[in-house]
Amino acid sequence: MxxxxxxxxxxxxxxxxxxxxxxxxxxxxxxxxxxxxxxxxxxxxxxxxxxxxxxxxxxxxxxxxxxxxxxxxxxxxxxxxxxxxxxxxxxxxxxxxxxxxxxxxxxxxxxxxxxxxxxxxxxxxxxKTRINNNLYVCHTAQHDGSEFSFRSGWHYAGPGERQSLRLSIDRNTNGVCESWQDEHPMVAxxxxxxxxxxxxxxxxxxxxxxxxxxxxxxxxxxxxxxxxxxx
Incomplete structure (x- = not known):
């Protein structure tokens, strides 16, 4: 990642x-x-x-x-x-x-x-005031015969002192695809x-x-x- x-x-x-x-x-x-x-x-x-x-x-x-x-x-x-x-x-x-x-x-x-x-x-x-909830960073990487695609982006619902880092991970191995979603709570x-x-x-x-x-x-x-x- x-x-x-x-x-x-x-x-x-x-x-x-x-x-x-x-x-x-x-x-x-x-x-x-x-x-x-x-x-x-x-x-x-x-x-x-x-x-x-x-x-x-x-x-x-x-x-x-x-x-x-x-x-x-x-x-x-x-x-x-x-x-x-x-x-x-x-x-x-x-x-x-x-x-x-x-x-x-x-x-x-x-x-x-x-x-x-x-x-x-x-x-x-x-x-927190400059977070674009629709903006994500993406990249791919090869590891152990699989291709991984990663996407991450900040999300701030406002108001308050909580924001999150949202992550998605896709793995493609010989045409078989798996996906994971994660969200990390953080201070804003x-x-x-x-x-x-x-x-x-x-x-x-x-x-x-x-x-x-x-x-x-x-x-x-x-x-x-x-x-x-x-x-």
């Missing part, structure tokens, strides 16, 4: 933001790290990495993929670390998996406490609301959702990268 994601480009884009806004350190914590694809690239760039995720089977894969890193099971909305980190990341819109605004506040507070002086917290987000905010939650803790910079170039958010697009320097 993630075959079209350029993990290297995303990792390098955040590394450039760290060079511009960070404190020059190389300790890194990836929240909702999954199977560790981003951590691999940070390790290649000389970072000392740890990963946190709520799913142990995914962490087992991550440990095999990145034996140099340290992985632990935990809730990104309520965690503590033994030593501070210079960079905390949360990729693939995973910050929206916080179960409501109060849990999101806990995630922001935990990330702030986990950072060293002038440390950087980076994540990507979607603005506007970028203004995000910024208001972050500002007591961080100096906030918002950029276009482009990992190849560093461009200030244009105030219109519905996806953005947040770079937050610890106050």
């Amino acid at each position: 993630c075959a079209d994601i350029d993990y290297r480009a995303q990792s390098q884009g955040i590394r450039r933001l760290h060079q511009l806004f960070g404190n020059g350190g190389n300790s890194h914590l990836d929240l909702a790290c999954g199977t560790g694809p981003h951590i691999c690239h940070f390790l290649d760039d000389g970072f000392q990495c740890q990963g946190l995720d709520i799913n142990q089977p995914m962490l087992d894969v991550a440990q095999q993929r990145c034996p140099e890193a340290v992985f632990s099971v935990g809730d990104m909305c309520a965690f503590q670390v033994a030593q501070p980190f210079d960079l905390v990341t949360c990729f693939l819109y995973s910050i929206h998996y916080s179960d409501g605004i109060e849990k999101l506040k806990g995630c922001i507070r935990s990330a702030h406490q986990a950072l060293s002086e002038n440390g950087l917290f980076c994540f990507n987000a979607v603005d 905010l506007s970028f203004g609301e995000f910024e208001a939650l972050l500002k007591p803790w961080f100096e906030v910079h918002i950029f276009e959702h482009d990992y190849e170039r560093i461009l200030p958010w244009d105030g219109e697009s519905g996806n953005a990268i947040f770079a937050c320097v610890k106050r």
Whole structure:
């Protein structure tokens, strides 16, 4: 399902933001790290990495993929670390998996406490007021003799603090087709609301959702990268 994601480009884009806004350190914590694809690239760039995720089977894969890193099971909305980190990341819109605004506040507070002086917290987000419920992203991939077709899109019924990521998966194996539908509940905010939650803790910079170039958010697009320097 993630075959079209350029993990290297995303990792390098955040590394450039760290060079511009960070404190020059190389300790890194990836929240909702999954199977560790981003951590691999940070390790290649000389970072000392740890990963946190709520799913142990995914962490087992991550440990095999990145034996140099340290992985632990935990809730990104309520965690503590033994030593501070210079960079905390949360990729693939995973910050929206916080179960409501109060849990999101806990995630922001935990990330702030986990950072060293002038440390950087980076994540990507979607603005609930700019979601087009009819817009989907599609791609296909080959795996184990089957062709998979994936479609995903944000849905916000409004008003309130709930949105969802809707997924559909089709598998075609020798002419036999199967289909699955899934929906992930997520917390919904506007970028203004995000910024208001972050500002007591961080100096906030918002950029276009482009990992190849560093461009200030244009105030219109519905996806953005947040770079937050610890106050």
